[in-house]
Amino acid sequence: MQQHKLKYIFVSGGVISGIGKGTTAASIAFLLKSAGYKIAPIKFENYLNLDAGTINPIEHGDPFLCEDGTEADMDIGSYEKFLDEDMGKDNFVTMGQIYKTVIDRERRFEYKGEDVEAIPHITDEIIHRIKNVGQKKAADIVIIELGGTAGEYQNLFYYEASRILTLKNPNDVIHIHVSYVPTPRHLGEPKTKPTQLSVRTLNSMGIQPDFIITRSEKYLDQRRRDRFALFCNILPSDIISNPDLESIYEIPEVLHKQELDKRILEKLHLPVRTPDLSSWKKLLGKIANKKQKTATVAIIGKYFGTGDYQLRDSYAALFDAIDHAAWEVGVMVKTHWIDAEKVEKEGESIIGKPDGIIVPIGWGKRGSEGMITAASYARREKIPYLGLCYGMQLAVVAFARDILGFKDANTTENNKNTTYPVIDLMPQQKKFMERRTYGGTMRLGSWDALVKKDSRAFLLYQQYGGLLDKEKGLTSERHRHRYEFNNKFASDFEKKGLVISARSVTENLVEIIELPKSMHPFYFGTQGHPEYKSRPLRPHPFFVGFLEACARNDN
Numbered sequence: 001m002q003q004h005k006l007k008y009i010f011v012s013g014g015v016i017s018g019i020g021k022g023t024t025a026a027s028i029a030f031l032l033k034s035a036g037y038k039i040a041p042i043k044f045e046n047y048l049n050l051d052a053g054t055i056n057p058i059e060h061g062d063p064f065l066c067e068d069g070t071e072a073d074m075d076i077g078s079y080e081k082f083l084d085e086d087m088g089k090d091n092f093v094t095m096g097q098i099y100k101t102v103i104d105r106e107r108r109f110e111y112k113g114e115d116v117e118a119i120p121h122i123t124d125e126i127i128h129r130i131k132n133v134g135q136k137k138a139a140d141i142v143i144i145e146l147g148g149t150a151g152e153y154q155n156l157f158y159y160e161a162s163r164i165l166t167l168k169n170p171n172d173v174i175h176i177h178v179s180y181v182p183t184p185r186h187l188g189e190p191k192t193k194p195t196q197l198s199v200r201t202l203n204s205m206g207i208q209p210d211f212i213i214t215r216s217e218k219y220l221d222q223r224r225r226d227r228f229a230l231f232c233n234i235l236p237s238d239i240i241s242n243p244d245l246e247s248i249y250e251i252p253e254v255l256h257k258q259e260l261d262k263r264i265l266e267k268l269h270l271p272v273r274t275p276d277l278s279s280w281k282k283l284l285g286k287i288a289n290k291k292q293k294t295a296t297v298a299i300i301g302k303y304f305g306t307g308d309y310q311l312r313d314s315y316a317a318l319f320d321a322i323d324h325a326a327w328e329v330g331v332m333v334k335t336h337w338i339d340a341e342k343v344e345k346e347g348e349s350i351i352g353k354p355d356g357i358i359v360p361i362g363w364g365k366r367g368s369e370g371m372i373t374a375a376s377y378a379r380r381e382k383i384p385y386l387g388l389c390y391g392m393q394l395a396v397v398a399f400a401r402d403i404l405g406f407k408d409a410n411t412t413e414n415n416k417n418t419t420y421p422v423i424d425l426m427p428q429q430k431k432f433m434e435r436r437t438y439g440g441t442m443r444l445g446s447w448d449a450l451v452k453k454d455s456r457a458f459l460l461y462q463q464y465g466g467l468l469d470k471e472k473g474l475t476s477e478r479h480r481h482r483y484e485f486n487n488k489f490a491s492d493f494e495k496k497g498l499v500i501s502a503r504s505v506t507e508n509l510v511e512i513i514e515l516p517k518s519m520h521p522f523y524f525g526t527q528g529h530p531e532y533k534s535r536p537l538r539p540h541p542f543f544v545g546f547l548e549a550c551a552r553n554d555n
Contacts (some may be wrong), residue, residue, distance in 0.1 A: 014198030069445025392525030477528025
């Protein structure tokens with residue numbers, strides 16, 4: 001249990017959403033951890049959902065799946081990648097969770113007849129969550145990221161909790177404000193007024209930021225620093241520039257060069273220590289190295305579009321995992337985003353001749369036939385293929401139709417009356433669906449599996465890490481799905497060459513399918529989500545193997 005006094009760092013955002021609070025908070029956490037401090041990050045979201053699992057990824061980006069099954073905001077993924085630590089339910093809080101906890105407590109008469117109000121009861125619960133994560137992690141410093149932007153009515157109670165905690169612990173709390181400094185093209189100079197107004201909003205809530213971190217196209221010049229110092233009541237040395245960079249993994253070094261970590265420790269009255277950035281600098285070297293090979297990867301997905309724009313955040317973890325593996329393999333990856341519905345309408349010709357094809361996570365019938373077409377095309381044309389969850393299931397459907405001759409084979413998610421339900425609901429999941437119980441009812445989080453020792457999957461785990469027990473072939477991947485490979489058809493598939501290379505320890509569920517090298521250079525599907533376990537210093541074996549195959553396929 002915590003013996004010393006916890007310190008707290010609040011990180012808020014200004015002017016626009018998506019400004020980079022998460023990567024900034026993660027970078028600060030990384031610097032302080034590298035200096036020898038134990039860090040506990042926590043993200044507070046504004047929405048009333050109890051988790052991110054039922055939110056359309058186009059609405060709020062790719063929900064990040066944790067080891068304990070928590071479906072969280074993708075900033076939790078940034079914490080995992082920068083800190084190289086697993087996050088979970090204690091690191092992620094929504095306003096819906098806060099309200100539900102307080103209301104449930106009131107219904108149990110735990111407030112002894114008090115009139116339950118937003119202040120202090122909501123703010124008390126917020127502060128409790130902050131202290132709880134610090135105590136559970138035996139942390140020195142809790143880093144609290146406040147969702148949304150300053151001035152939104154949805155997050156007012158988070159800011160009030162920050163003010164109250166600061167009032168009660170004046171030497172143990174600092175507030176960092178990450179804000180946008182735009183450079184309008186017709187003016188040609190950075191404008192500080194939006195951030196000035198954002199800081200004034202903080203001031204109106206009783207909060208004076210200790211640091212302002214400015215997000216802008218280029219480094220902030222001295223004139224802009226002086227303007228901030230004058231109008232935001234802050235020292236020029238506490239204004240930190242965080243410009244657009246080639247890679248987010250450069251951010252810790254950029255902040256360190258401006259002595260942000262040193263200034264933070266001084267303000268928290270903690271011993272100043274120099275962070276060890278040696279392993280991170282090696283990573284940056286790999287990222288910067290000139291790549292000798294280029295591989296094109298077509299991603300056949302269904303969550304790219306938002307209005308007239310394409311949205312990378314819908315598959316954030318996937319793109320990160322590709323980057324991590326690409327740096328390890330030393331290959332420049334060019335991704336082509338292809339809407340699965342377009343493949344349905346226009347056929348496989350729009351996929352072209354990429355060096356590899358990925359079919360990622362998905363739900364429901366829309367676009368599924370386009371994904372099946374892509375899986376068939378990759379198998380037939382000997383293009384390296386990686387199917388992730390839905391992409392594995394639809395590869396099974398494609399194989400059943402093309403090779404087994406099961407012409408109407410399908411997943412019962414898309415066709416309840418199919419003659420060949422090669423992908424189907426488990427009995428327990430059928431009960432959930434009958435009750436229309438969706439949130440948190442899937443096979444979630446880490447599940448152990450046994451891998452066949454003569455399989456491609458085993459060789460990848462053995463070569464690049466991921467086996468919990470080499471003798472048994474035991475491994476573990478994160479899951480987020482309801483539908484499973486139907487074991488009634490397993491022997492049909494195996495007779496025609498499909499290899500079931502891993503099954504779950506519990507319930508003997510199919511986890512990984514592949515084709516042998518004699519049939520295909522790399523055809524691989526996993527029911528799990530390796531993209532959520534990938535780290536910049538430890539890329540996932542499946543992505544490394546896939547990109548190696550793509551590089552070999554490069555013409």
